[in-house]
Amino acid sequence: MTEAIIVSAGRSKRTKRDKLYFPLKGKPLIFYTIEAMLKAVSSIILVVSEKRLNWWKENNIFGIKKIAIGGEKRQDSVYNGLKMLDKDTEIVIIHDGARPFVSKDLIERIISSAKDEGAAVPGIKSSSTVKMVKDGWVLNTLNRENLWLIQTPQGFKKEIILSSYKKAYESGFYGTDCASLVEKAGFKVKIVGGEEKNIKITTAFDLFLAKAIV
DSSP states (O other): EEEEEEEEOOOOOTTOGGOOOOOEEEEEEEHHHHHHHEEEEEEEEEOOOOGGGGHHHHOOOOOOEEEEEESSHHHHHHHHHHOOOOOOOOEEEEEEETOTTHHHHHHHHHHHHHHHEEEEEEEOOOOOOOEEETEEEEEEEEOOGGGGEEEEEEEHHHHHHHHHHHHHHHHTTOOHHHHHHHHHOOOOOOOEOOOOOOOOOHHHHHHHHHHHHH
């Protein structure tokens, strides 16, 4: 059994508005994300901010039964979702609510790779020159052949992601994505080719792009 955790508890500081509920052709952006996920996964755990809990009680048109409250940071929000996993779940995929244009094909490829390898993330090779900078000065230029821009959904065998979160909290480690916790715990993570359209809606310009895509 595969379960998906959709992380939708952010504060949208950079858009100055609740981007996940931004209307696109008459429905909230988060609905597009859920619809995309339901094409490949039947069981969803939705993590929302506490202030949106009542909104979901009134607008849960998908009949999602597992709704968790977000934590202080994204890692805490994911952890609250992990606590609600079914005992029969084998594969967990974790996806940003702010990535509404993920395809069924990518989700299925992540699930398949997670089953085979234990942990898998989608990524796109960097097409830009990337420099390491400190205090406004360039330290060196990184080899972009080895640099990937990582997306979600990220997929894991249940025992791997639960073990990695346990170790992270025991050591006080906070990562920027779920895979960083898995790496820190000593597991290997497989890269799967991502999609350019699988953008994360972060800024006001991203909302403009989302309108264009829809």
